Amino acid sequence: MSKNDPTLLWERPEPQPRPAPVALSRESIVRVAIERADAEGLAAVTLRSVAGALGAGPMRLYGYLKTKDELLALMVDAVYSEMLTEGDAAAGSWRAQVTALAQAMRQAALRHPWFVALLGGRPHQGPNALAFLEAMLAAVGNAPQLEGIDAIFQATKLVNAYILGTVRDEAAEAIAVQESGLTKAEWQSASWPYLERMIATGRFPMIAKVVRDVDHLSPEIVFIRGLDCVLNGIAGPGVG
Structure with a gap:
């Protein structure tokens, strides 16, 4: 998926889950992001910190969303x-x-x-x-x-x-x-x-x-x- 893809977030399909190294989904990403925000505030929510909590590299998250703003929207x-x-x-x-x-x-x-x-x-x-x-x-x-x-x-x-x-x-x-x-x-x-x-x-x-x-x-x-x-x-x- 290109970061220049004009398709709205809500109509853009997420990638098929991959078993290795860590299975991800928008649901799991959002769940962890909400947990961090509840505990430490919005400043603690970054793509890098969420990816780290999931045991994945930050670049993998770009398969599911383009920006932090999209993560906040989710x-x-x-x-x-x-x-x-x-x-x-x-x-x-x-x-x-x-x-x-x-x-x-x-x-x-x-x-x-x-x-x-x-x-x-x-x-x-x-x-x-x-x-x-x-x-x-x-x-x-x-x-x-x-x-x-x-x-x-x-x-x-x-x-x-x-x-x-x-x-x-x-x-x-x-x-x-x-x-x-x-x-x-x-x-x-x-x-x-x-x-x-x-x-x-x-x-x-x-x-x-x-x-x-x-x-x-x-x-x-x-x-x-x-x-x-x-x-x-x-x-x-x-x-x-």
């Missing part, structure tokens, strides 16, 4: 496969269907922190990513107030924007805590004196109100409540 699509399994939305109301898919994406992002960094970038066109989008469009499309594909498409974009924004916020805090070398409680305690001084200036009355009065619920409950707000807007007044 990793992303593998995570979408997990989301489809967990977010089976075949039954229930349209809201239950959307919620199941949304929760599946959040859980995937929690399991694979690197996945968040690859969301919202290039369009995801792998077969599992397309299947997930199809499922979300179908679920949102069952909302009784939506008429026409334009309304369904815009509402789906709104739902996806909420999910993406929320999981990015959760991931950003988790990364900050991890990089600090502290526990979450220690990190919050270390950050509090600065925030307290800023609130004392009187310039941030709404932030002060949030700190003082907001219910400090679990991230899971906050996620669902926020999603409910989005779905209430899609449903319209008096419609569920």
Whole structure:
């Protein structure tokens, strides 16, 4: 296979497996790459490091993919496969269907922190990513107030924007805590004196109100409540 082959990754057949020196497949390559990313982050994922973990030379991987970007695309699509399994939305109301898919994406992002960094970038066109989008469009499309594909498409974009924004916020805090070398409680305690001084200036009355009065619920409950707000807007007044 030439590296200049214009065929899309998703339509390009992989080589027949060779028994020696090490049997490879796109599935095995992606599995090892995901394991490395989960353990050490995306920076640890290179064609050389993945090949080494598989006991193969880096050049052998070029028979299965052309670039690291293609490897990342395969990793992303593998995570979408997990989301489809967990977010089976075949039954229930349209809201239950959307919620199941949304929760599946959040859980995937929690399991694979690197996945968040690859969301919202290039369009995801792998077969599992397309299947997930199809499922979300179908679920949102069952909302009784939506008429026409334009309304369904815009509402789906709104739902996806909420999910993406929320999981990015959760991931950003988790990364900050991890990089600090502290526990979450220690990190919050270390950050509090600065925030307290800023609130004392009187310039941030709404932030002060949030700190003082907001219910400090679990991230899971906050996620669902926020999603409910989005779905209430899609449903319209008096419609569920």
